[in-house]
Amino acid sequence: MAIEKVMKRDGRIVPFDESRIRWAIQRAMWEVGVRDDNLLDKVVKDVIDRINELYEGQVPHIENIQDIVELELMRNGLFEVAKAYIIYRKKKAEIREEKRKILNKEKLDEIDKRFSINGLRVLASRYLIKNEEGKIVETPKELFERVAILAAIPDLLYDERMFSKEGTYIQDLKRVEYYLQNFENFDSIYTIGRFKLNKYQFERMVNLYRELAEKGKMKVSIDEFLNMLKNGEFDKYEGVIEEFFNLMVNQVFMPNTPALINSGRPLGMLSACFVVPIEDDMESIMKAAHDVAIIQKMGGGTGLNFSKIRPEGDLVGTTTGAASGPISFMHLIDAVSNVIKQGGVRRGANMGILEVWHPDIEKFIHAKEQNVGTNILSNFNISVGMWADFWEALKEGKKYPLINPRTGKKVKEIDPRSLFEELAYMAWAKADPGVVFFDVINKRNVLVPAKGEKIRATNPCGEEPLYDYESCNLASINLAKFVKYDDEGKPYFEWDEYAKVIMKVAKYLDNAIDVNKFPLPEIDYNTKLSRRIGVGIMGLADALFKLGIRYNSKEGYDFMRKATEYLTFYAYKYSIRAAKERGPFPLYHKTEYPEGKLPIEGYYHKEIWNLPWDELVEDLRKYGVRNAMVTTCPPTGSVSMIADTSSGIEPIFALVYKKSVTVGEFYYVDPIFEAELKKRGLYTDEILQKISDNYGSVQGLEEIPEDVQKIFVTAMDIHWFDHLLAQASIQLWLTDSASKTINMPNDATVEDVKAAYLLAHALGCKGVTVYRDGSLSIQVYNVEGEKRKRISAKPSEYAKKILREIVEREPWINKLIDIEAIIDGTNGKEIPSFSLSPSGKASAIKENSSNERKIKDLIGIVYCPICYEKDGALVELRMESGCATCPKCGWSKCVIS
Structure with missing residues (x-):
């Protein structure tokens, strides 16, 4: 009788799986260069026969089976393979021991084993709950359970026995307030199947009940609901919890960092980033500083557009004095961020935007230039906001007017080419500023009629354009998990399974909005007006490796477009179904959605459709849509480390x-x-x-x-224009934007940066972050040592074709950049001769790079502050997904990842 069960090391009895034995033996054979399928089949058969002979009618231990594998390999004369297997077995034992140390536990459970040592280190250092002594008191399994339980709670309240879309029911809210005021007494009292609700999950559940009851949408009283819950009438939603839980522990998707940290915990804030408005008066400026402090205290990041603030030297009516200008108030926000240590997990992260027409735009471009070692605006990413009129002036070679926002009058005119040159130079030298293309962002913005204005700000890493007091609620799907293999071992992508997971992740995020504890009432209100979510992707590079597709190839870009088309189509598919059941987002009828318009460029190019968009739009107009925006591609730093996959949409570093x-x-x-x-x-x-x-x-x-x-x-094997093509291919099908680094080699020129900005705009990107290798670092510190010269990357054949098509379509671009020189790698010969700053100071980074500069001055610019503060390690940051990121612990200036 064949063996059917086996005992694991933790005592669990599981089904016997012959394929695991085959893979272990095959791995050992490959290790020593033996590739013989017939021999592999024979050894596996010998092992199975011996197991059945020795353990008939019994349940063997995993160690017994491994002993038999070693013996049979030697019986077959495969001594080198046996040695490799023994070494592998020993290595696995060492890994188990290391995991036990990381998690501070005696026995590993089945969930611990699914994550790599690297993933567990990240979980242990930043995500698992610790006691006052700093000891871990939560397992990965418990973490993902608390996240999944919270995310399933809205399903109970939207159950047809509870919920009415019409909103005609009146409930006694005094009882609701009683439960909210005494929520700490209800820890682990109520359950959903086998899952117990902790007091913070209970509080979020009652809070959602109150919100729906205030709108007349709760059919039963809070006491009736809790009795139903106690009697097991909602136990079927145990399956929803299991589904979310399994998707996370199988590393199929991960929510953004704040959701992993705060779900089912006191802070309760699940969103990563927010936009805070700032007007041209002291009350608004100080309110903005207050809002930033509250948001960053809870672990979020903020985006601010400073363009409404009058320029430096302008009249202050109340005192007849001179205004200090927007950059001075950026320093104020930077100081606020500096003093807020976000639970020891993060420092403050901000996006500071100034629009290109502002009189202080030249000062803004140079804002991060001076005092290189002293962390000037170190808590800011900065970007210049560009509009169509600037591109027109650049195209025509006309003077461009700078406008005082206080008076609306022209202050002076500038040469747009000179300003563009300075912007490119600073990005070349300092990796800041980036650029945000507000004309592209608002081209398909269906919310303009409802909001009465265009979007003018983004989150800190730029992938999420937001209105004032909106938030981004994000999660990323691991594309590598959908690469399967047929019977002949050939890889293929499982599109149907991917589509199903997209809908589940969209549901997770929609539910997360309902149980989110937002840091400010204005954010709660504005987020729920649009119910914006961002289903994203990670593991793109790993998926392409598995599929045998080169990242920078036509096949690679086709895959990127199809992956994001599916992402947005099926996120909408869920959102339309949710609107049918729960109602559309409140602003829906005031938007352009009822007219059949969508906020995605790809929809307007029917020749590239892979999916029936016309049918989807018909359903959308019939039922509405639950979420105003549905997809984005955020940075995934530590989140992708937990998922053991490549970061975001980036090629591997x-x-x-x-x-x-x-x-x-x-x-x-x-x-x-x-x-x-x-x-x-x-x-x-x-x-x-x-x-x-x-x-x-x-x-x-x-x-x-x-x-x-x-x-x-790798990232540096790919020409910067191919990086742009990847971003544009992905952007084509997103409702929001994508966080991506446009990598350039150290010897790239300012001409390359100028070209990247012009071509990014021509390709329809919503913004761009260019990073020249080494521009983030202080040049005197060279941790790499002597290396061989890197092979220069050239544009792919497909990229060359697209370059020439752009110039044919927009011939004026060739007056500013040399397309043929980009193709052959000779673009730009010399560094421009003009001074880097209006003052003429700090004309070169190296001049400021003395060995005497204290390491502490570099924290936040070059080195990871978490690794430095934890053990004094000088871990150099690298640019990934548009943001400075630590390769060791996953820390990022963007709070999403």
């Missing part, structure tokens, strides 16, 4: 790099690339060192086969 830990150094190898090397018998320490010394790239290494070099490309 390095295939191999040296990592320093307390016990020494080792090579980190991308898991998919590692498997490919082992499959081909190429995995050796010598190869790893060569790749590491080649900037983590395999390009130009003769030991690496050409087909591997073709697929396994």
